Amino acid sequence: MDAMELTGVVLLTQPVGEYDKRLVILTREMGKITAFAHGARRAGNPLMAACNPFVFGTFEVVQGRNAYTLRKVNAANYFTELAAAQPGVYYGFYFLELASYFSAEGMEASEMVNLLYISLRAILKGAVPLPFMRKVYECRIMAENGVFAPPEEAGKMDPDAWYALRFTAGCKVAELYSFRLKEEAEADYGRYVKQMLGKTVDRKLMSEDLLDMMLL
Numbered sequence: 001m002d003a004m005e006l007t008g009v010v011l012l013t014q015p016v017g018e019y020d021k022r023l024v025i026l027t028r029e030m031g032k033i034t035a036f037a038h039g040a041r042r043a044g045n046p047l048m049a050a051c052n053p054f055v056f057g058t059f060e061v062v063q064g065r066n067a068y069t070l071r072k073v074n075a076a077n078y079f080t081e082l083a084a085a086q087p088g089v090y091y092g093f094y095f096l097e098l099a100s101y102f103s104a105e106g107m108e109a110s111e112m113v114n115l116l117y118i119s120l121r122a123i124l125k126g127a128v129p130l131p132f133m134r135k136v137y138e139c140r141i142m143a144e145n146g147v148f149a150p151p152e153e154a155g156k157m158d159p160d161a162w163y164a165l166r167f168t169a170g171c172k173v174a175e176l177y178s179f180r181l182k183e184e185a186e187a188d189y190g191r192y193v194k195q196m197l198g199k200t201v202d203r204k205l206m207s208e209d210l211l212d213m214m215l216l
Helices: 080-084 088-102 110-125 130-144 159-170 183-200 206-214
Strands: 004-016 020-027 031-037 056-063 068-077
Touching (some): 004 031, 004 088, 004 110, 080 088, 080 110, 088 110, 088 206, 110 130, 130 183, 159 183
Antiparallel strands (some): 020 031
16 A cells, blocks of 8 residues: 655544554544554654644554554644643644534645644744634634624624634634733633534633643
């Protein structure tokens, strides 16, 4: 079987046996895939550093019957700084899990991969308050998957919040975290996003529970 190169980000890793790892990778070309990295937990294995959550790069894989085998990784960004970014790293895990919830194998996922990259970079930059960044991310990832629509009119909502919802859903990903809202507008923005997310996500994510506990 010929190897293929896929570009994406590691969403989840789990140990398998004594030395192997199971990876869930969101790729631009094939959507969410499962890949096994044989020997990745063995000291000195060239796959060891790249078989961790948040790693962006090019993944050389061979397709099997039920999963892929990971042969090689050319990592573009390990995002190792996130481990020391408190509580940013917990937001990062939440962003990964929400992306996993919305993705599936066989779907084109370039914008989802871009969204994760921009969002993780924004966490490290620290210019945007994390709770607000979470709402913006939730809004955009729903929009990317066709399950979010801003209200037709502002109604009783703060006009700035209404405009921000429309901007978030349709702007370039690179511009996503370029705006701020005043307190009342941010509250309206957050309430609407939470309402839409509650209608879309049918279970509470494990990382969301962890994030809530860390922020108590």
